[in-house]
Amino acid sequence: MRKFPLGLASCVAVLAIWQIVSGMKWVNPALLPPPSRVGPAVWDILTTGSIIDPLKQTLSLLAAGYCIGCVLAIGLGLAMGINRHVYNMFEPIVELLRPLPKPALVPPLFLFLGIGIATKITIVALAAFFPVLINTVQGVRSVDPVLLNTARTFRRSMPATMIYVILPAALPMIVTGMRVSLGLSLTLVILAEMLVGSTGIGFLILDMQRSFAVTDMLAWVFILGVIGVVLNGAFETLERMSLHWRSK
Amino acid sequence: MLRPVHRDASVPEPASEAQTILSVQDLCHGFTVNGKAVPVFQGVSLDIAQGEFLGVLGPSGCGKSTLLQIIAGLLPSVSGRVMFEGHPIVAPPEDMVYLFQQYNKSLLPWRSTKANVGFALEGRGLSRQEKNERCLEYLRIVGLADFADHFPWQLSGGMQQRVAIARALAANPKVLLMDEPFSAVDALTRLELQTLVLDVWAKSKLTIVMVTHDVDEAVFMADRIAMLGERPSSVATVVETGLPRPRDPISTRELPRFLKLRHSLLNMLLKRPNEDSPQRPPQDFGHA
Amino acid sequence: MTVLNQAPLGDGFLAPPRATLNPYAISRAGGWILVVVALMVWELSARSGLVSSQSWPPFTDVLKATAEGLYSGELSGVLLSTLMRMLTGFVIGGAIGVILGLLIGTIPVLHRLLSPLVEALRPLPIPAIVPPLILFLGIDDTLKVFVVSLAVVFPVLINTTGGIRNIDSVLMQTARTFRKGPLYRLFFVTLPAAMPAILAGLRISLSLALVTTIVAEMIAGSGGVGYFLIVTQYGMQPAKMYAAILCLAALGYLLNRGFVLVEDRLVAWDRRSEVSA
Numbered sequence: 178m179r180k181f182p183l184g185l186a187s188c189v190a191v192l193a194i195w196q197i198v199s200g201m202k203w204v205n206p207a208l209l210p211p212p213s214r215v216g217p218a219v220w221d222i223l224t225t226g227s228i229i230d231p232l233k234q235t236l237s238l239l240a241a242g243y244c245i246g247c248v249l250a251i252g253l254g255l256a257m258g259i260n261r262h263v264y265n266m267f268e269p270i271v272e273l274l275r276p277l278p279k280p281a282l283v284p285p286l287f288l289f290l291g292i293g294i295a296t297k298i299t300i301v302a303l304a305a306f307f308p309v310l311i312n313t314v315q316g317v318r319s320v321d322p323v324l325l326n327t328a329r330t331f332r333r334s335m336p337a338t339m340i341y342v343i344l345p346a347a348l349p350m351i352v353t354g355m356r357v358s359l360g361l362s363l364t365l366v367i368l369a370e371m372l373v374g375s376t377g378i379g380f381l382i383l384d385m386q387r388s389f390a391v392t393d394m395l396a397w398v399f400i401l402g403v404i405g406v407v408l409n410g411a412f413e414t415l416e417r418m419s420l421h422w423r424s425k
Numbered sequence: 426m427l428r429p430v431h432r433d434a435s436v437p438e439p440a441s442e443a444q445t446i447l448s449v450q451d452l453c454h455g456f457t458v459n460g461k462a463v464p465v466f467q468g469v470s471l472d473i474a475q476g477e478f479l480g481v482l483g484p485s486g487c488g489k490s491t492l493l494q495i496i497a498g499l500l501p502s503v504s505g506r507v508m509f510e511g512h513p514i515v516a517p518p519e520d521m522v523y524l525f526q527q528y529n530k531s532l533l534p535w536r537s538t539k540a541n542v543g544f545a546l547e548g549r550g551l552s553r554q555e556k557n558e559r560c561l562e563y564l565r566i567v568g569l570a571d572f573a574d575h576f577p578w579q580l581s582g583g584m585q586q587r588v589a590i591a592r593a594l595a596a597n598p599k600v601l602l603m604d605e606p607f608s609a610v611d612a613l614t615r616l617e618l619q620t621l622v623l624d625v626w627a628k629s630k631l632t633i634v635m636v637t638h639d640v641d642e643a644v645f646m647a648d649r650i651a652m653l654g655e656r657p658s659s660v661a662t663v664v665e666t667g668l669p670r671p672r673d674p675i676s677t678r679e680l681p682r683f684l685k686l687r688h689s690l691l692n693m694l695l696k697r698p699n700e701d702s703p704q705r706p707p708q709d710f711g712h713a
Numbered sequence: 714m715t716v717l718n719q720a721p722l723g724d725g726f727l728a729p730p731r732a733t734l735n736p737y738a739i740s741r742a743g744g745w746i747l748v749v750v751a752l753m754v755w756e757l758s759a760r761s762g763l764v765s766s767q768s769w770p771p772f773t774d775v776l777k778a779t780a781e782g783l784y785s786g787e788l789s790g791v792l793l794s795t796l797m798r799m800l801t802g803f804v805i806g807g808a809i810g811v812i813l814g815l816l817i818g819t820i821p822v823l824h825r826l827l828s829p830l831v832e833a834l835r836p837l838p839i840p841a842i843v844p845p846l847i848l849f850l851g852i853d854d855t856l857k858v859f860v861v862s863l864a865v866v867f868p869v870l871i872n873t874t875g876g877i878r879n880i881d882s883v884l885m886q887t888a889r890t891f892r893k894g895p896l897y898r899l900f901f902v903t904l905p906a907a908m909p910a911i912l913a914g915l916r917i918s919l920s921l922a923l924v925t926t927i928v929a930e931m932i933a934g935s936g937g938v939g940y941f942l943i944v945t946q947y948g949m950q951p952a953k954m955y956a957a958i959l960c961l962a963a964l965g966y967l968l969n970r971g972f973v974l975v976e977d978r979l980v981a982w983d984r985r986s987e988v989s990a
Contacts, residue, residue, distance in 0.1 A: 183822070184829025191830065208848045265740035269748050276965030278924040280931065280939070281958050284946035288768040288954065323530040326499055330523040331545050331596060341547070345535045360836065364928070367840040371932055372943070379840060383932065386844035398841050405836030422535040422576050 210392045218396035228400065234377040235366055236404075238294070242301020243362045247355055250306045254313025258347070259339065264314070271310065279304045279361065280368055292373045297366070304365040305358040312354025316347030352416050359412060363405060378404075446632050447473035447496065447600060452505035454491060455657070464657035465491055469505070471651055471660055473634060475599075478626060480643035481636045483653030484694055489636040490526065490604050492653070496634065497523035497602050509600070520599040524606055528589040532577040538588050539564065539573040545596040563591040567621060583614035587621070594625065603635040607642065616674050619646055623672060640690045644683055645672060652693060661693070770952040779956040788941075788953070792960055795926050795937040798854055802861025803922040807915055810866040814873025814911070819903065824874070835867050839925050843932045852933040857926060864925040865918040872917070876910020877903060912976045919972055923965060 192212050198204050199211035222228050257264040283300055290296040320343055328338040370379025378401055385394035449471040455464035465488040473479050483489050494500045496507050498517040507514045509521065517523070522545075525531040532541050542560040551559075564570045567587040577585055586606060593601060606622075607615040623646060626633055637643050643650050647666055654661035666686060668677060677683060752772050759771035770778075782788025817823045843860055850856040880903065888902045930939025938957055945954035 183825040187826045187830045188833065261737055262740040265737060266744045266747060269744040276969055277962040278927050278965060280924055280927045281942060281961050284942040285954055285958065288946050288951060321530050323525050323527050327531040329499055330497060330517050332517050332519065333548055337548055364838040364840060367838045368928055371840055382841055383844050386847060391848065394844060398845060401841050402837040405838065406833055409836045
């Protein structure tokens, strides 16, 4: 029996239901235009190039904040995982800041740092920081002691052990943390764009909702969804490539 | 691939005449559990001669592995010391490699077999080509040259142990410390690996100290056997196996002396009364 | 106090446990001293006017605002309303997520059918779905509870499905050899075995629910702590704003703690790492 692409079928089914519900006016098409109208709108956005600027704004904010957050988190995480003193010094502060919902930091940061790009990048970096930090520390601490002792019996220096043993061994957990951070960072980029400023995909979506440009709004939501799927997919591919040795 | 192994002399020299390479002096060790001090061994002393094959036996919990790790420099002892070529051991010394009981966990899973062997050669300033050649060389010695690009998870337990052995040899040590190396493989693989290790030992000038719980294995492979007592343990007795080399996996195990040694050592381990003291060398060699 | 329960590497890899912990007691105290020092720096820099006082209130002012806000009901009111919305959404979304997860996890056809759909919808950021939903549901509680439920469904579903699919087949086959029917197996084997993963998914969703509630309140602009933060931001009332944040941090911490306690009692027999959403 040939493997029927059920997954694809369910996506198509959802689109079909959407089309019927909106086309038959069971739901007000002014509030939920059918895919037959949203689709061309998406196409329009892509072909006329009006996708370029907002895409650039949003993605560059995301990339900058995410990278900064990850790099700082991995750095501190390695230090905390390896050295108990560093861990003890930073643990209270981290544990106090961790339960705070990161969106709550958006208003104070805007108030304190102004409403510019630097603030938005800071917000994204803060969002990306914590999951990666926690996972890095955990990853380092759960490196098998046998591996560490192997490095010792072969008399490798501490820096060499860190690069060649600890980092690769902790990498799976670190990458998991980075994946969680990606979602959180994207959320905060969009949120920041919605609350302040007049650029980016987040701003567009909210602006179009307020001016009832529903079709275009849904088109942008769809585009954002695709971006999310693509980023996620790219990440998972990267994950698989770098962790191919984890097959059991 | 089970073949007898060759050595120059058929019976090893008594330890006192050969040069002592490792000297364990009055080692005491223990740890605290819930605030109470639990001694593991007290006053363990042992002299190991260069080039000899020493087996270490003992009941479970007597600290055999701990002793080996202290010798390896991986653990500090509470008191006493270990001298290696005249210098006290404070950290894992050069020219000594420790082989882990959980060999599968000691291989870096993200590296190929060849790269794993290469781990022993890194940080020594060798060129990439040199490293490559030597890795392949050692893999050839353990019979895994065809698996150079495989990953540990693709190998069987016995093969993984071979990789660990190849890696240990690549570091060119004078002393090899093996912690129950064959306890986790099946019986047939165990025989093959025993032969491999004896083979490698015969062709080199290695000193090997092997901890095992298997009396057969200890008697089969070693020149001398140190038997540790119950906790807090010390060296209860040291026996010369006195079996001729090359040792054959089948016929050596049928020798009367082998059986007698096995008998008395097992008696000691199982705490049964012993008919003849193992210190007195048996008179009869049977078919040597 | 933390998720991490193995000894860090700096202890000496195989070293016997020390009889005393003196060297680490110092650095542990140091960690808290660092917090106190940070707070003092905050206080002093604000009071001395080193930093613009408009947006940088002294810490003691924040504490005062917290006490006032809680006592007068202003702060406690918004916190409570946020909490209610969050918990409602969490319960609804959690229930749906577990049920759907059970179905998808146990029926392979459903898994093949729905998993791609779930994977396609999951990466969509929550803020993006709020404006479209506002059109349908307005800006009141209905909207926020709906958004929270929707957000919570995904990690719960994924973790539940993952937990079920990772059940050792030996367990299921054992139940079969004892000739237990499918319903029995579901309640007495599948559910308990998948419980650690289910609870892990719920725990992740708890903090996600709080985040989502605040996000929805910020965008919808009516009621709750999210909106309160925006109002105090534009109203230049930093003390009240930081007070709200302080309470939110405490709330987040307590929720997590409370859940972990419940989780521990339910699955004391097992500790597995979570499938991350």
